[in-house]
Amino acid sequence: MAGTDSIVESTGDDAAALAALGYTSEYRRDMSLWGNFALGFTYLSPVVGVYSLFTFALGTGGPPMIWSLVITGIGQLLVSMVFGEVVSQFPVSGGIYPWARRLWGRRWAWMAGWVYMLALLATIASVSYGAGPFVALMLGFTPSTTSTVICALAVILIATLLNLGGTKLLTRAAIFGFAAELAGAVVVGLWLLTTHRQHGLGALFHTFGAGGTGSYTSAFLASTLIGLYLYYGFEACGDVAEEVEDPSRQIPKSMRRTIYVGGAASMFVALGLVLAVPDFGAVISGADADPVTTVLQDAFGSVGTRIVFGVVLISFLSCALSLQAAGSRLMQSYARDKMIFGSTYLARFSQARHVPPYALAVAAVVPAVIILLSTVSASALTRIVSFAAVGIYIGFQMIVLAALRARLKGWQPSGRFSLGVWGLPVNVAALVYGVLAAINMAWPRTPDAAWYDNYLVILSAGLVIVVGLVYLFTAKPHDRSDAPAGDAIPAK
Template sequence: MANAGIHAAESNADDASQLEILGYKTQFDRNMSLWENFALGFTYLSPVVGVYTLFAFCLATGGPPMVWSYVLVGIGQFMVCLVFCEVVSQFPIAGGVYPWARRLVGKRWAWMVGWGYAWALFASIAGIAAGCGPYLAQLIGLEPSPHINIGVALGLIAVTTMINVMGTHFLATVAMIGFICELGGALVVGGYLLIFERVQDFSVLFDTFGIGEGAGGYLPAFLAAALGAFFQYYGFEACGDMAEETPNPSRMIPRAMRMTIYIGGGAALFVLFALVLSVPDIGKVIRGEDTDPIMTILTNAFGPLGARMVLVVVMVSFLSCLLSLQAAASRLLFAYARDNMIVFSGPLSRISEGHHVPVVALVVAGVLPAAVVCAGAFVQDVVTTIISFGAIGIYFAFQMIVLAALIARFRGWKPGGAFKMGPIGWVVNIVALAYGVAAIANMVWPRTPDAVWFVNYGMLLTTLIVFTTGLVYMLVGKPYDRSDAPASDAWLISPRYV
């Protein structure tokens, strides 16, 4: 026991020395294990939340073959994940994408990445919290309504803020509980459906049910249904947000990131296949006669009481997902403020003495999404458009990192962390960029010509507003000049800790 304590102390000292080489001092407690760090990424990716939230839309839009979009997107996002693994292994700094962009390209690039990613996280928190309302209403026997959804969302954000403020160890414990419940629930429910409730033959996974028989063909419908997959496969970057709270982060964070894709993505696909094969009448879903196929499946399989028990697991998944999103947002705000890149940097970069977490940053990461949720009582369509920015904003931030890594490679950067891809790094980097650009183009493509213009072009509009506002703020206020923290040095340094 004593030897373990000595080893842990030596490891923390090495991690502190590594961080000091990178230009920062240790402020957090390093008490998040590999599995706890992975659990944070898993619950952020949340296979249950991702699949359950958009299942009806995806099935109605693309029919059963939409499941293959999850496979393709999973492969593409894994390429992005590998690029991130190389970067975080050399720069295991709190805040993830912001400090990575700072070291790979420079201060201005980092400002834009952090700005876009922060607002995408706020929108995602609001969207996930609002999406939980209908499930809780069904769980307690109420008819879902906008007011109930708003009340549930605000309550969840308040709860996750209080849990996050309790410290990294408490957050990690809750994340592990959420991971166990979600993965166990996904395997049990999915396995039961496949064994006892499967009503469709496996060949249905290739049956379009007549979708796309017109002039356009099936491809446009498949690409539209792929939006569900695009919303699913991120969360691995949250592991890097907590790099200063994890021992031996150069090795552990890349492992946790890859595990998030392997296990989280695998669980999502398992649940998705089980649900599709258990839909009693797929034609009704496509025709719009069954608008809630999830509840239809669960009620048929488990009865009203059993369906409610499954909804308890779904609620735990929503709560865990919100916890991870808020933790990621707060660490990004902290990293921004530590480098004096934003207003109120003093309070936002302050770490509490008792629990060693950025309390003010956590509160802000709760208040701003709550404001978006409240606005839904007055301007529903606009708020829906803002919330939809969550996924596209994260994809933009991701691709700015992928492009930054490619720029750094052209400048001579040779990844110096514990995780390196070697010669194939160039190929993976280019493939990841090509995939990301194609994914973004697909997400912003207008598909509802009869809708009001700000809904049809909602993602593109919110993206332009957010990034244009950030660019103006950056050019006028010059926040990037307020700090002498290291920047633009990825290709110049050879870390001594490797």
């Protein structure tokens, strides 16, 4: 397949390059470099990540938890560089699934796509559900399960309608979400640091009793979940590869910019919040159960806080929008290779909007059903959503491992972005980071809870993998398509 690689590298025509990879696209290349970057940024969503997990991270690890944003940012930057090499050579819509297919083979690709698809659907539900309390805070009423569910369903509905509008509308919505989120992060961070700072930078090196009498290392590792849950989203830039001009060159740039800008925004708003907290001991002890609201109310007043929460809601909506776009492209990519049940429908396109409407419908209905389960059992929602983040990390590391395997078997990335001699060490470092991060996310930390709750993340991930393997070896979806597979590795 070396001839194919050279065609992809040399041609400047996106359609011809895609045809050389075995596909004719029905998507329109209406997404600019900034639109592609905005899609990844709003999926990563620093505001959603920081505001959702700030209380947990600060209460668990104290102010030093902010350094986890640096550590995880560097780790995910390594992963994004590996992804950049892959998408540069194989700029095909769908991301995880087609990359795994070209790097390793059909079975590996099916499992990587299966795990990542379910993780995306659960994450859409999680993000949409997380918007509910902020609606209540913005409008001034006490959130309930009913109000949160209604708000979550509204977020999914709006995101779906925007996605059905086509690539241009998706691009505009992503850029608007990016601008609002970045402006909100900068304004909040600057205001807190210049007018409501309660501590000096030295506070970032003191635990203030976090971890209690036990090991602080354990407490810090638990607090790093804020970074681990934050730094993914760059992969979405590659999910829409067939909607971007010159994707081999542009998408790797977008991926790295997502990490740079998203990481800087996350650290800035987190720094402002940390140094504005009046009493770290109250947060660590649980006496201040919502330090974010405490800080914002003190700094901005009632009206200003509601405006900030309005920006936060835009961030939640933009994040759900980007997640849904990524999930629908993944399913459509699966379907056009006839690798998933319902392929006939999931592969279809709207000729008017050039989007996969049935795949978008699945990316709306499944998360909505997950959310509705909370009206029956809040624990059911927790059990489903607990898999989301670790599932994404598993999907990512399946690509990193496949890239390392292919590299050791002779793969030399031939796209317009390549790490050159640094490819192997970066690949190894990205794999080590990702495996350790997944272990940290799944580590049981609630010994007083029932064993199945303590091991909930591991059990949920194991269930998804086992079900996927059973389907893979009984239904044999990998045998339904003769699309190229494993061609990254040179033929002997």
